[in-house]
Amino acid sequence: MPSKKALVRRPGPRLAEGLVTHIEREPVDHALAVEQWDAYVEALRAHGWETLEVDPADDCPDSVFVEDAVVVYRNVALITRPGAGSRRAETAGVEEAVARLGCSVNWIWEPGTLEGGDVLKIGDTIYVGRGGRTNAAGVQQLRAVFEPLGARVVAVPVSKVLHLKSAVTALPDGTVLGHIPMTDVPSLFPRFLPVPEESGAHVVLLGGDKLLMAASAPKTADLLADLGHEPVLVDIGEFEKLEGCVTCLSVRLRELYA
Numbered sequence: 001m002p003s004k005k006a007l008v009r010r011p012g013p014r015l016a017e018g019l020v021t022h023i024e025r026e027p028v029d030h031a032l033a034v035e036q037w038d039a040y041v042e043a044l045r046a047h048g049w050e051t052l053e054v055d056p057a058d059d060c061p062d063s064v065f066v067e068d069a070v071v072v073y074r075n076v077a078l079i080t081r082p083g084a085g086s087r088r089a090e091t092a093g094v095e096e097a098v099a100r101l102g103c104s105v106n107w108i109w110e111p112g113t114l115e116g117g118d119v120l121k122i123g124d125t126i127y128v129g130r131g132g133r134t135n136a137a138g139v140q141q142l143r144a145v146f147e148p149l150g151a152r153v154v155a156v157p158v159s160k161v162l163h164l165k166s167a168v169t170a171l172p173d174g175t176v177l178g179h180i181p182m183t184d185v186p187s188l189f190p191r192f193l194p195v196p197e198e199s200g201a202h203v204v205l206l207g208g209d210k211l212l213m214a215a216s217a218p219k220t221a222d223l224l225a226d227l228g229h230e231p232v233l234v235d236i237g238e239f240e241k242l243e244g245c246v247t248c249l250s251v252r253l254r255e256l257y258a
């Protein structure tokens with residue numbers, strides 16, 4: 001049976017020092033962030049996900065954004081080499097966690113850089129954002145690891161947001177959701193649904209019709225509910241101040257057979 005395991009990583013004490021690139025820095029309320037993280041993890045659990053905590057990386061302010069440290073396709077994990085130097089030390093703990101789960105492990109090597117937020121998987125198509133954190137060598141290395149396994153890797157320019165998945169994610173039927181002002185080339189996606197809010201472009205597929213979404217995207221939640229989906233809203237406001245989205249707070253492992 002396909003797995004429903006999700007890696008998460010508890011926010012560290014230096015969370016408020018996390019990087020901001022495309023937005024103004026705002027103070028982060030650490031206690032509230034921890035409450036929001038607990039509720040996010042609970043929402044995953046309530047929908048049948050077994051959550052596994054990666055060991056903390058307390059010196060790394062952005063370690064809670066665990067998705068950026070690894071890309072998993074089938075049983076193969078690709079440990080990233082974040083484009084942000086301050087995030088490189090995050091990967092060791094994530095590597096241990098995926099190895100413990102029985103994944104075979106590959107790595108992005110210098111001069112490559114790649115962050116998991118730049119990788120959107122839709123079936124066997126893997127879109128990879130070439131932007132501020134992922135370079136051409138990172139794209140080539142991702143292709144070299146996953147194409148022999150049957151994936152088709154499609155590189156997409158990203159200039160307006162931090163990562164590809166800050167601009168677009170996908171519904172269970174493969175339709176890509178995006179906020180047009182943040183999406184460089186919407187026509188690269190075969191089925192594209194524009195959404196009215198930037199954070200409305202971020203959905204985590206919980207299973208069935210359920211979509212985990214940020215509470216900051218109520219109009220998009222209404223639009224998707226009207227199309228027969230079931231949005232489950234969580235407030236991740238403290239993480240949004242650090243350019244985080246619902247997608248980046250976990251790594252969902254759907255294709256591990258264990």
Ligand SMILES: NC(=O)NCCC[C@H](N)C(=O)O
Pocket residue numbers: 018019020021062065067068084087116117118162163165166242243244245247248
């Ligand atoms: N995949 C993601 O959307 N990650 C968010 C990372 C936010 C963090 N403050 C960063 O700039 O790296």
